[in-house]
Amino acid sequence: MTTLLLKNARLKDDQELQDIWVEDGWIRKIGKELKEPGERVIECEGRVVLPGLIEGHIHPDKAFLEERKPNVSGTLEEAIKNTGELKREYTYEDVYERAEKVLNWAISKGTTVMRAHPDVDHIEKLLGVEVLLDLKKKYKDKIDLQIVVFPQEGILKSDGTLERMEEGIQMGADVVGGCPYNEKTLADSHAHLEIVFDLAEKHGLPLDLHVDFADHTEDPRYMLTERICDMTIERSMQGRVTLGHVTTLGSIHPEEASALFTKIAEAGITIMPLPATDVYLNGRNDEKNVRRGMAPVLHMLEHGVNVAFASNNIRNAFTPFGNANLLLIGYLLAETQFMGSADQQRSVLDMITYNAAKCLGIEETYGIAEGKKADLVVFDTKKLSDVIQDQPIANFVIKAGIVIVEQSITKIVE
Ligand SMILES: [Zn+2]
Incomplete structure (x- = not known):
């Protein structure tokens, strides 16, 4: 005892x-x-x-790459392209060392639970999953790690990705990931969604998708949240779906988006803003009144949406900042979302504790x-x-x- x-x-x-x-x-x-x-x-x-704080969305496999190939334009496209090139050079030791550093930094800042999204595709294959499964074992007494099979390069446009996601699940991954905007056409984005929902249903796993990561509503591949709400309800997956970024929502007038916020709440979907990446990559074409490029946290909370937030990336082409400190990301979120009152600042803490626990499905034993x-x-x-x-x-x-x-x-x- x-x-x-x-x-x-x-x-x-x-x-x-x-x-x-x-x-x-x-x-x-x-x-x-x-x-x-x-x-x-x-x-x-x-x-x-x-x-213990919950890092609900992070990519330890691609941390600390910022000096190998900086993102000159600062756009999402270049971040994906540069990281795609760097992935070709990965070795087990390289990924392990960088990912372990992320875990150690996070633990020292008070994080005891983490959901990691290693890339699974034709380049990285299952290397990130393999490394994180090994780290999950090694760190079992220090941090609870959930592993997502994340198709960063798309599914339809990246050969063999679905098969590798299946294999990652057989190896022990806990969550099905997705990145439907990274497909060539809207029809392919829709097909991507069908595939990941099918996979999650088949294995009885939760879904955690990167979606609607843009600062305008012009490209329908970045306007999928409503469709995902419908699919979640149709397939009775309420409470088991998380959407990361969802920054497009911030460019819709709140009155116009109100019905959608209510629908997100009804579908039990968690929205996971990733402020350090969202603020850094969005608004790049604005020359004045540059957009903050984030999902509207206060409006979503008012509508009863479960909102969490996380670090996403540590020092790479997507986010050249970060030290795996959720309080630092919380400060960025509080400032940019006008959450200054004592109550609001306390609610920022809820997002990396109780709200994130709900998202990760651990609320029964958490708190x-x-x-x-x-x-x-x-x-x-x-x-x-x-x-x-x-x-x-x-x-x-x-x-x-x-x-x-x-x-x-x-x-x-x-
Ligand atoms: Zn991410």
Whole structure:
């Protein structure tokens, strides 16, 4: 039996400090001045304790490529093209080393759950899946990893991709990915959607698609959200579909998009903005009043849509920034989506905790409550509404009741 006691944790801004007692990896008791025995006792002194952060969408296989081939035009097209060329040179060791660095950075920032999207196509084949499956085993006590088979190069225009996605699932991948905009015609984008929905249904897996990643509505290959809502409802996949980017929604007037927001909520679809990439690649043809190029977070939340957000890329042609720190991405989202009030800043934290847990299908065991898994982070700040703007370090990261990261408390030396 292993036990851990956290004293005086700030769990809510409008509630007294609480103690959390953990036994064998699970939260057994929460309350004031608990007397339960703790082999390890952490005095939080009023610091914020959150459930482990969830990186719901990231590409560890293509991280740290920014210096090999920079994206000169800054467009999505060039990002896909440059990365496609670099993929030809990948070796197992190269991908492993870069992906492992992403995992280590994420864990040190308080992330305990991650959904990774390795490319599966005629170039990278199943190398990214293979590496991530190996890392999933190696890091099983530090981070829960879900692996998506992601057809970055399209399915109809990339030979053998569907077969490789099938194989990736047989190897142990957890989620079916998709990238329907990366097909030659609208008919092919529609066929791409049929294929990934069929694959998800056949294997009983959730779907996580990259869609509608544009800043205008002119190309119908980037206007697929409504169709996906219909397909989700028809196939009874409510609650099991996630859409990443969906930035096109930001270029539709909110009144016009209102019915669609309601439909997204009805279909139980999670929308996953990827701010660091969305802001960087979109708006490239605007010479003035440059668009922010993001899905409209506040309007979607008002309509009851489950919204999460994630890092997407770490230092490559899609996003030359990033350190796998979800709080940093949260700051970018809060600023660009006008989410400045204390309540709104707290809701930004919900997106990388509870909302993301819903998206990843782990909400039953996730969170800070008795009977939940003890994945916890102690942040070096005293109010939840300050977490995004303080950008605190994670003093303690706790995975299944075990302290896996310890970083000293900030102190100015006298
Ligand atoms: Zn992505």
